[in-house]
Amino acid sequence: MDKFLIPPRQSLIEFKRAWTCDLEPTISTNSLPSIYVAPLGQSGSRCRQGHFLPFVPSGTTTNLCGRCGGMPTDKMGVISRDVDILEEPSRVLSRAWWHSSNNSDIYNDPNTIPIHLGSRKAAEQRFETMHYRYLYMVRMRPNARVSPQIFIESEYYDPGHKTMAAIANKGEIVRYINNSEEAGGVSLLTAKYNFESQPSREVR
Ligand SMILES: [Zn+2]
16 A cells, blocks of 8 residues: 655554544544545545545546546545644634635525635635636634544535534534545535634635
8 A cells, every 4th residue: 555654744644554434434633543645746535445546637527546447435535735734723724715606695694504615726626516606715713613523524424514514513613624626635614603704705
């Protein structure tokens, strides 16, 4: 099995056991099971054999392993850019986050369902796939609370994102490793309560 270790962070990413669907759905920062870090330029998607897959090419929806032809699985890794967000929850608060939607005003919408936020790349990918009209940029309140739990996005682990939503509804920002847009990148689920202010919006 391949290893892609970043020397200063070996404690985090040293792989201790094979990642299978039999493992618990969440990992916590206190007892974070090791997780592979994708090599630069590769997504966090991995085939059954553990090879990292490239990012899904624009305009397509599926991706196959370049080495064995296998399909993506739930054996996610994390992209190197976001290792620090897994290690240090407060890093969530120092980044800008993005959301794409057809909703012209997510901030003043009376709907209180938690909102998914991700990197600009992830939001733009969703924007293109779903043919959305609006791209929002938002920052979190400096004193917002970030849940110590980290999730791997998967219908198998957390159908309908119910567990994540329960945490978000209690006020904490939830981090999860995205398994669709920009696979392997860290995304957030949060109530709008944690927004620092009204998000800025781009109309396309
Ligand atoms: Zn493969």
